[in-house]
Amino acid sequence: ETGVTQSPTHLIKTRGQQVTLRCSSQSGHNTVSWYQQALGQGPQFIFQYYREEENGRGNFPPRFSGLQFPNYSSELNVNALELDDSALYLCASGGTSGFSTDTQYFGPGTRLTVL
């Protein structure tokens, strides 16, 4: 167990809807990253938050947005869902100094299905 939790476990949405996924970081970590993992692929970086601000972004459109809260929990919001958004969404938390800066610890993921 990494101490990183995500909710919900599974989610089914319809094309065009909006979805919010949640993550609770490991205690002591103040950075959180989100990844999208399509079936049979490696995870792809969506963005990272540090101290409640977006700190880096991958090649994802603006309809993917996020929030980080003072208690280091985080949300991933996806608007105008498309069929290709169906994937496993992984949250990873990491610290800001020393070893923990360099290693990200992952949650169990949320499986999103868009119909």
Add this chain to the structure above:
Amino acid sequence: AQTVTQSQPEMSVQEAETVTLSCTYDTSESDYYLFWYKQPPSRQMILVIRQEAYKQQNATENRFSVNFQKAAKSFSLKISDSQLGDAAMYFCAYRSARRGGSNYKLTFGKGTLLTVNP
């Protein structure tokens, strides 16, 4: 942009035997970190081992060890005395040592599915 390539989509090994998973990467940077993550059917990505590029010594963690060849940009994972619980998808990942912005991201390969036969 950095890329990570895992050329073996699937591998199998007999219980108690040794298996090596391959990974190559492409980067113009001199300082970076490399990781092997394991993803069992439960989906949770679990860190197996990490390597700092500035260290010549290969990392080891119990039955897991790496062969890091910086000049060749190769980073293979050796699993000794394979156990049934080692069966999983294994991902090789790269991270820049530069601070800030998208440098924190992990770049993953497509993974190698390891089967352990009893």
